[in-house]
Amino acid sequence: MASPSRQELPDSRPSDLRIKDVIIHKLRLPYTSVVNFRSVTQDRGEYALLRIIADNGQEGIAESVCRPEQHGEDAAALATTIETLFKPRLVGLDPLAHLSALDAIGRVKFCRSAKALIDVALWDLKGKILNQPVWRLLGAAKPKPVPLTWLVHGNTREAMVAEALRKHEERGYNSMKLKTWKRSMEDVRLVEDVRKALGDDAFLYVDGNGSYTEGEARTILARVADYNAMFIEEPCKFSDPLRQAAFAPHLPVPLLGDQCLQSLEEVQLHIRLGSVGAVSIKFRRTGFTQSLKIAALAEAAGLPVVIGTDSESRIGSLARMHFRAALPWLAPYPAETHFFDKLINDAFAGEFPFSDGTLTPTDAPGFGAGIDPAKLETFAF
Numbered sequence: 001m002a003s004p005s006r007q008e009l010p011d012s013r014p015s016d017l018r019i020k021d022v023i024i025h026k027l028r029l030p031y032t033s034v035v036n037f038r039s040v041t042q043d044r045g046e047y048a049l050l051r052i053i054a055d056n057g058q059e060g061i062a063e064s065v066c067r068p069e070q071h072g073e074d075a076a077a078l079a080t081t082i083e084t085l086f087k088p089r090l091v092g093l094d095p096l097a098h099l100s101a102l103d104a105i106g107r108v109k110f111c112r113s114a115k116a117l118i119d120v121a122l123w124d125l126k127g128k129i130l131n132q133p134v135w136r137l138l139g140a141a142k143p144k145p146v147p148l149t150w151l152v153h154g155n156t157r158e159a160m161v162a163e164a165l166r167k168h169e170e171r172g173y174n175s176m177k178l179k180t181w182k183r184s185m186e187d188v189r190l191v192e193d194v195r196k197a198l199g200d201d202a203f204l205y206v207d208g209n210g211s212y213t214e215g216e217a218r219t220i221l222a223r224v225a226d227y228n229a230m231f232i233e234e235p236c237k238f239s240d241p242l243r244q245a246a247f248a249p250h251l252p253v254p255l256l257g258d259q260c261l262q263s264l265e266e267v268q269l270h271i272r273l274g275s276v277g278a279v280s281i282k283f284r285r286t287g288f289t290q291s292l293k294i295a296a297l298a299e300a301a302g303l304p305v306v307i308g309t310d311s312e313s314r315i316g317s318l319a320r321m322h323f324r325a326a327l328p329w330l331a332p333y334p335a336e337t338h339f340f341d342k343l344i345n346d347a348f349a350g351e352f353p354f355s356d357g358t359l360t361p362t363d364a365p366g367f368g369a370g371i372d373p374a375k376l377e378t379f380a381f
Contacts, residue, residue: 015094015095015096015097015129017054017055017056017094017095017096017129018054018055018091018092018093018094018095019052019053019054019055019090019091019092019093019094019095019101020053020054020055020091021051021052021053021091022050022051022052022053022082022083022086022087022090022091023050023051023053024048024049024050024051024078024079024082024083025048025049025050025051025347025376025380026046026047026048026049026075026076026079026380026381027046027047027048027049027075027346027347027376027379027380027381028044028045028046028047028379028381029044029045029047029313029343029344029345029346029379030043030044030343030344030345031043031044031045031342031343031344032341032342032343032344033342035153035342036153036154036155037067037069037070037153037154038154038179038181038209038211039069039070040067040069040070042067045065045066045067045311045343046065046066046067046074046075047063047064047065047066047075047313048063048064048066048075048078048079048082048117049061049062049063049315049347049371049376050062050063050064050082050117050118050121051121051371052090052095052118052121052122052125054095054125054129056129058125058128058129059125059128060095060120060121060122060123060124060125060126060128060366061121061124061315061366061367061369061370061371062117062118062119062120062121062124062315062316062319063117063312063313063315063316064078064113064116064117064284064310064316065284065310065311065312065316066078067311071113071284073113078113078114078117081111081114082114082117082118085108085111085114086105086108086111086114086115086118089104089105089107089108090104090105090118095122095125095126095129096126096129096130098122098123098126098289101118101122102115102118102119102122102289105118112262112263112285112286113284113285115287116283116284116285116286116287116288116290117284117287118287119287119288119289119290120283120287120288120319123137123288123289123319123366123367124319124366124367124369125366126366127365127366127367128365128366130365131365132365133322133361133362133363133364133365133366133367133368134319134322134323134326134361134366134367135322135325135326135361138292138322138323138326138327139326140325140326140327140328143321143322143325143326143360143361144325144331144360145355145358145359145360146321146324146325146334146335146337146358146359146360146361147174147175147203147334147335147357147358148173148175148334148335148336148337148338148357148358148359149173149175149176149177149203149306149309149334149335149336149338150164150167150168150171150173150175150176150177150338150341150357151176151177151179151207151309151336151338151339152164152176152177152178152179152194153179154179154181157186157189157190157193160178160179160190160194161190161193161194161197164176164178164194164197164198165194165197165198167341168197168198168202168357171341171356171357172355172356172357172358173338173357174198174201174202174203174334174357175202175203175204175334175357176194176198176202176203176204176205177204177205177206177207177233177336178190178191178194178204178205178206178207179206179207179209180206180207180208180211180221180224181208181209181211183211183212183213183216183220184220185220185223187206187220187221187224188220188221188223188224188226188227191204191206191224191227191229192226192227195227195228200228203230203333203334204227204228204229204230205229205230205231205232205233205253205256206221206224206229206231206232206233207233207234207256207258208221208232208233208234208235208236209233209234210234210235210236210237210259211235212235212236213236214236214247217232217235217236217247217251218250218251221235222250222251222252222253224253225252225253229253230253230254231253231254231255231256231277231278231304231306232251232253232254232255232256233255233256233257233258233280234256234257234258234259234260235251235255238260241260241269241270241273241275242273242275244260244270244273244275244276245270245273245274245275247275248274248275248276248277249274251277253277254276254277254278254303254304255275255276255277255278256276256277256278256279256280256306257270257275257276257278257279257280258280258282258308260275260276261276261279261280261294262285262286263285263286263290264286264290264293264294264297267279267294267297267298268297271297271298271301271303276303277303277304278303278304278305278306279294279297279298279303279304279305279306280305280306280307280308281294281295281305281306281307281308281323282308282309282310283310283316283319283320283323284310288319288323291323292323295323295327295329295330299329304332304333305327305329305330305333306333306334306335306336307320307323307324307330307335307336307337308336309336309337309338309339310339311339311342312337312339312340313339313340313343313346313347313348314340314346314348314352314369315346315347315348315369315371316337317337317339317340317352317359318352318359318361318367318368318369319367319369320335320337321335321337321359321360321361322361322367324337325360325361335359337359340352340354341354345375345378345379346375346379347371347372347375347376347379348369348370348371348372348375349369349370349371349372349375350364350368350369350370351364351368
């Protein structure tokens, strides 16, 4: 019997495709209402939308929010970095030789968010070329709906409780992350009131954004445990990891590491020191490939993993859902992929199966996100 031809086995043959172009768009997406972040108040956000295009016309898509007050760069800066430093290194490469592409861009120092954006787009492109959803490339069975967390940003306690209840009743969110910045019993009463409003089944945790002193966190913020808060995220700004490791055992619930976990190496260090009791993964800083390694480290250490929000639109949401749905040990914990619900609109095209506080990855190739040209033009700047 004759061996199958190379054309009959497109998924097993070496790729003869090449990256033809790398295009970056700058967008401003309006919010449904003003959002009070810890460092800035905004009514719209800047986004960089990346397209890595193969010479067969297929393209991988990824996005990154650009908030200088939090990340140190705006969309123009990120676009310039990709155009000048990384596009010349990507064009001409095999889009399926993913690790080779990461090695090529890795020769440039730093530029964490640009590298992460490229990595996510390459995963999307790989799925589209192979005509497979990324969750299947990761070996998963048919994914189940992923429960999502709504983030209740800073405002009065009454307004935050009302917002949590409204999103629970109107949109089905049964998990809430509450911003606790007041450094007083007002934060504890916020958690108490939300627990009473949503009931015992709701998944609640708090984020101090480094606002508390160590003494305040031990004596005040720790009392959120009385209302079954699952995590306390970044309660203090610690001078070094050893200081955080000495503090973490004093909390009655796990310390969820976020800003302290900017890289694979930092995750490894904090796990070794015991300075975190749970790990937040954010694609903006560790992309898709490195995030897989971080999730494996956390699994080996027996630590919970939360997919943190990067203020993603529907385009970015689906990438996070494929990751979350494919790794079974992440299943107990809701993902923070909710920010699409705080946007009036975005440049997304495709099927977006959000229902009753959950989001389910589809069978569409890659992450299943496309771009609407008209919307792209509307929001571009």
